[in-house]
Every structure is written in structure tokens, then in C-alpha cells.
Amino acid sequence: MAEVNITPLEDGDPATAASLNDQLLQLNNGVNALEDYSIEPGALRRDHLPAVAELLFTSSVGDGFTSHNWAKEWNQDSDGTATWDIIADGTGKDLSETGFAATVLGMDQANRFAGILVLLNNHFVISQAIEGAGFDPRAVIGIQVRQTGDVTWYTIQRATRICSVRGAGALGITGNYQDIAQRLTITTDDLDRIASIKGGPGATTSINGIRAVVAINSDLAFPGGIVTLREGRMSAFRLRASGLPDAV
Amino acid sequence: MASVNIPTFVDGDVADATEVSKAFYDGATTATSMEELNGNLTRPNMPNNKLVTREMVRRRHLAGGRGVSGTANLDYFEEWFDSTTTNIELDDDAALDNNSQTLHLYRPIPGGCIQFDLGGEANVALTWTILWGNDSYDGNAATFVRLFINGLPIDDQVRLAPRGSTTPAIGKQHGQVLVPSRARFWCGHHAVNLSRGSHSASLRILGEKSSVTRQNRVWARSMRHFYFHTPE
Numbered sequence: 001m002a003e004v005n006i007t008p009l010e011d012g013d014p015a016t017a018a019s020l021n022d023q024l025l026q027l028n029n030g031v032n033a034l035e036d037y038s039i040e041p042g043a044l045r046r047d048h049l050p051a052v053a054e055l056l057f058t059s060s061v062g063d064g065f066t067s068h069n070w071a072k073e074w075n076q077d078s079d080g081t082a083t084w085d086i087i088a089d090g091t092g093k094d095l096s097e098t099g100f101a102a103t104v105l106g107m108d109q110a111n112r113f114a115g116i117l118v119l120l121n122n123h124f125v126i127s128q129a130i131e132g133a134g135f136d137p138r139a140v141i142g143i144q145v146r147q148t149g150d151v152t153w154y155t156i157q158r159a160t161r162i163c164s165v166r167g168a169g170a171l172g173i174t175g176n177y178q179d180i181a182q183r184l185t186i187t188t189d190d191l192d193r194i195a196s197i198k199g200g201p202g203a204t205t206s207i208n209g210i211r212a213v214v215a216i217n218s219d220l221a222f223p224g225g226i227v228t229l230r231e232g233r234m235s236a237f238r239l240r241a242s243g244l245p246d247a248v
Numbered sequence: 249m250a251s252v253n254i255p256t257f258v259d260g261d262v263a264d265a266t267e268v269s270k271a272f273y274d275g276a277t278t279a280t281s282m283e284e285l286n287g288n289l290t291r292p293n294m295p296n297n298k299l300v301t302r303e304m305v306r307r308r309h310l311a312g313g314r315g316v317s318g319t320a321n322l323d324y325f326e327e328w329f330d331s332t333t334t335n336i337e338l339d340d341d342a343a344l345d346n347n348s349q350t351l352h353l354y355r356p357i358p359g360g361c362i363q364f365d366l367g368g369e370a371n372v373a374l375t376w377t378i379l380w381g382n383d384s385y386d387g388n389a390a391t392f393v394r395l396f397i398n399g400l401p402i403d404d405q406v407r408l409a410p411r412g413s414t415t416p417a418i419g420k421q422h423g424q425v426l427v428p429s430r431a432r433f434w435c436g437h438h439a440v441n442l443s444r445g446s447h448s449a450s451l452r453i454l455g456e457k458s459s460v461t462r463q464n465r466v467w468a469r470s471m472r473h474f475y476f477h478t479p480e
Contacts, residue, residue: 017257024254024271031252031285034294042306046368046477048290049300052310053476055371058439060404119373119437123407181377181435231407235439237371237476 004030053237056100056116056210061089062231073228084142084155084213087122087232095120095234096211102148103238104206105188114241118143118159120182120212122232126163138164138217139227141180146209147191153211154194159184162217185239186210210236251292253280309367313474318359322466329353329455351401353454354394360451360469366444370475374438374449378469381431384411384461391464392454395438398447407434416460426465441478449473 072090088094144153163178274281395405409432455464
């Protein structure tokens with residue numbers, strides 16, 4: 001609290017509106033100018049502060065397949081290229097969310113959103129047709145974001161993971177099970193990297209789309225590997241940093 | 249919680265005692281009186297260039313979390329899943345999701361269950377890992393693990409481990425071995441808004457009462473929760 005200096009009123013002096021206002025404004029301004037040292041450690045409780053995080057969305061695919069069914073198969077690319085596919089179960093559900101409010105990241109922004117926490121789980125089986133043939137179908141799992149006003153999706157580089165088969169089995173039925181758990185917070189650093197991409201969107205901090213993707217790597221010498229999705233689930237929270245806004 | 253704003257006096261105006269009193273004390277929740285000094289000073293009473301720092305916030309009042317885990321093998325035999333009705337075909341999607349006859353047969357898995365208290369309403373994220381399987385050689389056999397929150401099953405948060413073997417053991421009706429390489433991993437998460445109070449989250453297992461599945465096994469498992477409080 002800033003220092004409050006009130007000049008005492010003297011007996012016999014006329015009390016004018018100005019003299020009263022001066023006194024009260026000193027108090028008023030002092031109370032509204034709390035300094036760091038005025039707030040005792042641990043003084044602010046949950047009742048004093050707005051939410052530090054809010055759930056943006058939860059989406060899932062394939063979670064209805066509780067039997068031996070599998071949700072979707074991706075064939076290994078045969079032309080030597082691997083492209084990103086949205087993780088989907090083939091029944092119209094996918095792990096792509098664009099319906100949430102655009103979230104502007106950055107401590108210098110009004111809402112001071114420090115990042116978006118993304119939880120992603122996927123369950124795959126990677127199979128190869130020929131036991132011991134030595135070829136290596138691989139799946140690369142990634143998280144992409146879309147910035148407000150842009151139609152292009154950009155991959156968060158540090159969120160990609162590579163899964164590869166280490167055993168043979170019937171395609172889509174047995175093979176090497178891969179359970180991928182991703183936990184990351186998308187920050188302004190990620191957006192800076194995206195902004196610096198040649199042909200990228202330029203400097204911007206607003207996100208209004210998040211999706212999970214998979215790319216199946218090619219092995220031209222031994223084509224035929226299959227990556228099969230059983231289920232996937234993705235949730236996101238946007239996190240406020242220490243500087244909390246006046247209103248939520 | 250608001251900025252204090254005492255109205256100014258104007259020369260010549262008659263001072264309204266009620267308004268003057270309200271300037272110093274007003275119990276309304278949206279008030280901007282000096283009543284804010286009674287423990288309600290907070291961020292709006294700080295200059296715009298000041299930030300709420302971690303030290304100012306009471307521990308676990310905005311966010312927190314905890315985890316449990318276990319690595320000892322846990323075996324669940326078919327007798328544990330006995331039903332008072334009939335044997336249940338667990339590989340039937342609809343029956344598993346909707347048949348209440350199966351829900352009470354799920355057994356909590358130590359190391360995959362957690363209890364926690366929330367001081368206020370909060371967004372809670374649960375994350376878990378588990379590895380489980382069975383000794384069945386029947387292609388239709390399965391062992392299920394499902395998430396329960398506060399003792400109630402959660403839709404869609406159920407997964408199965410298929411048969412763990414392909415041929416019966418010599419002289420036996422069940423499979424030959426229980427090996428992690430043929431078991432099922434599940435790394436999962438669940439986000440939910442929960443009210444103030446005590447809560448529980450648990451992974452529970454359900455095996456088939458069957459002549460071909462004698463034993464179900466849980467290997468390593470864990471369950472964690474973290475929460476972010478929301479204003480009530």
C-alpha cells in the first residue's frame with residue numbers, strides 16, 4: 001500500500017468539499033496502490049484470484065472400439081514421401097479442434113496467457129508383413145497449430161515422436177504396440193519459431209486451432225507396413241501466467 | 249474484490265448520509281467501499297504494472313497435484329469376477345458400456361487409484377499408465393480396464409487387453425504364459441470439472457469368467473492428478 005499522508009483538520013477551520021476530498025483521495029489512492037511488500041507471502045487465496053487455467057477442449061477418437069476392432073489403418077506410403085494425416089478413426093471423428101476462442105499468448109498481452117498445455121494419447125499397432133525382412137515401417141506423431149487468420153497448419157517441432165516396429169505380425173492385428181503420451185506446453189517460443197519459417201505467417205501470437213497428426217514413413221525397399229490406430233485422445237488447457245488480469 | 253472508489257464531495261451539495269456511509273462501508277459484493285480492507289484487497293488494488301507473484305499466492309490454492317504408482321505384479325483370478333447371473337461376453341461393445349451387471353465386478357487396482365481433496369471447484373486432469381494382460385488363448389477373450397471417478401464408470405474410458413497366448417498349455421485349458429510383450433499398454437488422460445470436497449479416481453480391472461482365461465495380471469501402473477482452481 002502506498003504511503004497515506006493525511007493532514008489533520010484543525011478546530012475552527014471550515015471543512016470544504018476540497019479539503020474533505022483531499023483527505024479521502026489520499027486514502028483511496030493508497031488502498032489502490034498495493035506494493036509487492038504490502039502483500040504478505042501466501043496472502044492471496046483461491047477466493048481472491050481468477051482461474052489460472054481453463055479447459056479449452058477434450059476430443060477423442062476410437063474410444064468406442066472397446067472390442068477387438070481397430071479404428072483406422074494407414075498404409076505405408078509407396079512413393080518415398082510421408083505426409084501428415086489428421087489422426088482420425090474413419091467414422092468422422094478426429095483430433096482436430098478449431099472451435100475454441102482464439103488465444104493470444106504472451107506476457108505483454110492483456111490476458112497474459114503464458115501457454116497452452118496439450119495432453120495427447122494415442123494407441124497404435126505397427127505391423128510388418130514379412131517377419132525378419134528387416135524393413136522398418138515407422139509412424140511419426142506430431143502436434144500442429146493454426147494461427148488466427150492463417151489457413152496453414154504448422155508443426156510444433158519438439159512435439160514430434162517416432163515409433164518403429166520391432167516385431168512381425170498379422171497386419172493390423174498383432175505387431176508392435178505403441179502407446180504415445182505427449183505432454184507439452186505451447187509457448188510464444190514455439191510461435192516465434194513458426195513465425196521464422198520461410199513462407200510462414202510472420203510474427204503473430206494468436207492460436208485458434210490445434211490438431212494431432214501422424215505421418216507414416218516410407219521404406220521403398222520393403223513396402224507394405226501398416227500402422228493401425230486403436231484410439232486417441234487430446235485435451236488442452238490455456239494457462240495464465242503470474243500477472244493475472246483485472247477481469248476474467 | 250474491487251478497486252476502492254470513494255465519491256468526491258462537491259461544494260454546495262447536501263451530503264447524503266447514506267451515500268457517505270456507503271463510501272466507507274457497503275456489504276454488497278460489487279461494492280467499491282473501504283470495506284475492501286477487510287481481507288479483500290487483491291489484484292485490482294495493485295497498480296497495472298504490478299504482477300501477482302508466486303510468493304503472494306497461498307500454496308495449492310491455484311494449482312496442485314499428486315501421484316501414486318505400483319510396480320509389483322498383481323494377479324486377478326477368474327473367481328474374482330464371478331457373476332450372480334451368467335457369464336458375460338465381455339467382447340460385446342454394447343454390453344460392456346451399458347450393462348450395469350458388469351460394473352460392480354470391476355476390481356480396483358492398487359497403485360492405480362488416488363484420492364484427493366479440492367478446496368474449491370477446479371478443472372482436474374487425470375493421467376495414468378498401466379500394463380495388463382491375461383493367459384487366455386481364446387481369440388474372443390479379453391481383460392478390461394476402466395476409469396472410475398468417485399466410484400462411477402466413465403464413458404469411453406475403457407480399454408481391453410486381448411488374449412495373451414495363441415495355444416493352450418499342455419494339459420491345461422488356459423494359455424501358456426503371462427508375458428508383458430503380449431500385454432496392453434494404456435497411457436490415458438481425462439479432464440473433468442469437479443466441485444469442492446473429496447474425490448477419487450481409480451483404474452479397475454474386469455476379467456472374463458471363462459474356461460480359457462484363468463489369470464489376469466497387472467504389471468506397472470500409475471495414476472496422477474493435477475488441478476487448476478476455478479472461481480466459484
